[in-house]
Amino acid sequence: MxxxxxxxxxxxxxxxxxxxxxxxxxxxxxxxxxxxxxxxxxxxxxxxxxxxPGFIDLQLNGCGGVMFNDAITVETLDIMHQTNLKSGTTSFLPTLITTSDEEIKAAIDLIKIYRKTHSASVLGLHLEGPFLNPKRKGIHNGNYIRAADRIMLDIIAVAGKEVVRLVTLAPELAAVEEIKLLTDRGIVVSAGHTDATYEEAIDRFEAGVNMTTHLFNAMSPWQGRKPGMVGAVFDHPEVYAGIIADGHHVHFASIALAHRLKQNKLILVTDATPPVGTDMTSFIIGGNEVFYRDGKCVSADGTLGGSALTMIEAIANCVQHVRIPLAEALRMASTYPAQLLGLHHKLGDIxxxxxxxxxxxxxxxxxxxxxxxxxxxxxx
Structure with a gap:
């Protein structure tokens, strides 16, 4: 005791x-x-x-000098967890961005084994791609981006929510029955890297999509005559939204607006990459070299490639720059992600x-x- x-x-x-x-x-x-x-x-x-409560990160590509896509191994997960602990993150979803079917299968097999002994640290896999809209691919490798297919969706569905917790896809490129194939197994389906219209987004929310990945980034924007994905998120109160509060991906004023509209459905994520916890100045993501400069990760053409954010920094930014009360910022990093994943009976609270x-x-x-x-x- x-x-x-x-x-x-x-x-x-x-x-x-x-x-x-x-x-x-x-x-x-x-x-x-x-x-x-x-x-x-x-x-x-x-x-x-x-x-x-220990922080829960739903979008973590890598940290501590490693990238999950580069080495889908037990050692990578161990390094990510030990690095996370230094900034208060005790549970996370290792995030595999757009890659080959063979790598996706390897990640599923690894998580299935790893969670037998690390179920409170690795809560499952986040597959960010490959079922994305190439118009909004960001730093993802376009060679692997494709529309959803039933064979791979079946593999993901069979693995279930204890292995694959979250799938990010472009909902306008997935049929309703394909989305339901995942949600019926308890897997969270998140809209991301999407060019969906407002109408397409609302339709897919009604079909079971209940989250958006890195709100504002890599999605159709909110405009007066075209509300897009962002407008649909704000107009649908039950949909959660992950947001990267580093001051580079999203303006702090936009985070404040998002919080006023989404309240307990706004979740802090880091979208972190290998430089976190190291002195690295560059790394590879999606087949592109990304440089860590002035607090942000950008490719040679200026495309953002993840972040070097930690969760305690995201919380500090919300309190100091967005004027969100500390108690609420902590819920955004722990309670709300636990609720989204259906784990609020054992995580996200004291x-x-x-x-x-x-x-x-x-x-x-x-x-x-x-x-x-x-x-x-x-x-x-």
Missing amino acids: LALTNATIYTSKDVFDDRALLIDRDRIVDLVPADALPEVDAVIDLHGQIVA APGYVANLAIFDREFQMGGVVDRGWFYGLR
């Missing part, structure tokens, strides 16, 4: 300054009055730091019975520690 004391604790609903957090093995036991602490095996004084995944940081958003499945790691 472990007790964390002298901290400000943010649950999904409340903020406590006078409680101790009890952990037994990999589970949260209770929040108890600090002056009524029971006998425990160890007490860790957090010296006034903030404790929040409550009895929940997995003991916690982020610990100070008022300047500097990480002080992390708890990963009940194990405490100091980061200072």
Whole structure:
């Protein structure tokens, strides 16, 4: 039994300054009055730091010098997880961007095995492509982009939500029955790299698409006579939206507008790439060399290629630049993604019975520690 004391604790609903957090093995036991602490095996004084539910990143291409597309291996997933912990992300979806069918199958097989022992860290696979609209491909490799086909969709559906949690596709290029093939198995289908009209987007939302990937980026924009995908997202209250809050992908004013309209359906994602946690200055993505300069990742022609954002930085940006309250920014990084994935009964909150995944940081958003499945790691 472990007790964390002298901290400000943010649950999904409340903020406590006078409680101790009890952990037994990999589970949260209770929040108890600090002056009524029971006998425990160890007490860790957090010296006034903030404790929040561990962050959940639904879009993570790579970090720590590795890219999931480049090496679909256990070692890559281990490096990504250990790098994530340094910025408070305890659970994530390794994201495989547009590639060959053979690589997609290899990723599915790997995640199926890896999750047998790492189910609280790797929550499943995010397939971002290859069923995208080439008009909005961004940095993705156009040689592999194609319309959805039943053979691969069947493979994904059979793997199920415990292996493939999320599929990003261009909904205007997928039939309703193809979308339902995935959603009927509990897989989240997200609209991304799409040139859908407003009408096409609303139709596919009604068919089961319930998320958009990196809102504003690589999708038909909101215009007066053509509301596009962005307008449809704002007009459909039940659809979630991931957003990259690095100040490069989306203007902070646009994030503020999106939050006012989407509220508890707006989710922070990083879209991170290998430079995170390293001193790398370039890497390969989608067959293109991408350079990390001035805080952003761009190809030679200026196309954004992922980010070098961490989740704690995304939260800090939301608080400091968008003026979103800290409690809400934390929910955007933990509670809301857990709800989207149907995992809100065990992740995304601090409550009895929940997995003991916690982020610990100070008022300047500097990480002080992390708890990963009940194990405490100091980061200072």
